[in-house]
Amino acid sequence: MCQTCGCSDGARVSVMNLPAGDGSDARGAHRHHGHAHEHDHPHGHEHGAHGDHPHDDHGTTVPLAEAVLAKNDALAERNRAWLAGREILALNLVGGPGAGKTTLLERTIRELAGRHALSVIEGDQATSNDGERIRAAGAPVVQINTGSGCHLDADMVARGLAALKPAVGSAVMIENVGNLVCPSLFDLGESAKVAILSLPEGEDKPVKYPHMFRAARLLLINKIDLLPHLDFDLDRCVALARQVNPEIEVLPVSARTGEGLDAWYAWLASAVARSV
């Protein structure tokens, strides 16, 4: 493992089509900066001292004025156009680890079998555990391992879609890496983000992680069956989510007991109908 940033060969991105077991390296060789870095940075790169001299000394300033995320956003638009051309609904499921994203997907796949064609892109840093669960539930699935990455990006999803080959008019659920911060910044080309927040995480998460809840069209408040056992103020949670995002739709659900899931299925059906 690289001592500089913690990356390793095992940390590169992989895209694996689980039914076919066809694993491929999504990024090719791990692009890296010169390794052999035993020393402790005592050498003086000039960057620390740059303030000591004027910048126009032997330098030419080149304007760039470009968004850092421009490349990702362009790839996301390409995914969006690809999906629209096939009348496919793509949802980007975001939420913390343990919020119940995979459990919700498993139940949704089982209960909608025969009604909606669903397939899944699973994003995790490591393991294909979630992908295996989705496959067992009966949906085609591609597992993406991001290695050191804390989010999916548009390029990974493009490769995931190429491996998944979703049917025309179907729905693709993209389960992002469990994380309430980073995935909010990366457009994948999805039709909408769906945030999943579970009761044990606490009702104030929408204001603690506002970027994520502002970017979401729908908030599923999961594990609602735990309400009698926890000090969770559901009304306050909804109010805080609407403070951050006045447009957000909210559905309380339990992926374990099934409570509230009919409303989620109705939301999904109308979203599918809008995309075809």
Place this chain on the structure above:
Amino acid sequence: MHELALTESIVTRVSEHAGGGRVRRVTLEVGRLTCVSPDAMRFCFDVVAEGTALEGAMLEIVEIEARARCRACGAEFPRTTLWEPCPCGSDDIERLAGEELNVKEYELEVAATPPIDPARVGG
């Protein structure tokens, strides 16, 4: 830490734009309400830049204050959160600044001889 991925894309893009020239400084514009930590970007930058045209370059981060305009009363006001209403009470606001994440410019080292082709620099 998405700052690592963002820093990698900055280094790749600027190296490519500089067309083989050595880069001494990169200037970013980062809004105060952008979901990015400038300190984490600085932390990543030296490591990511190593072995590239940006090795040893300075990363300058210009933080941009967040401002909004109220559509109800027309006032402009500073924001400290993503959802702050206008002091008049209205939450119908237009976000003016504070969510930027841009590479503004970079500084190319000019070799004594031969001079760098300006067309290539601008490319």
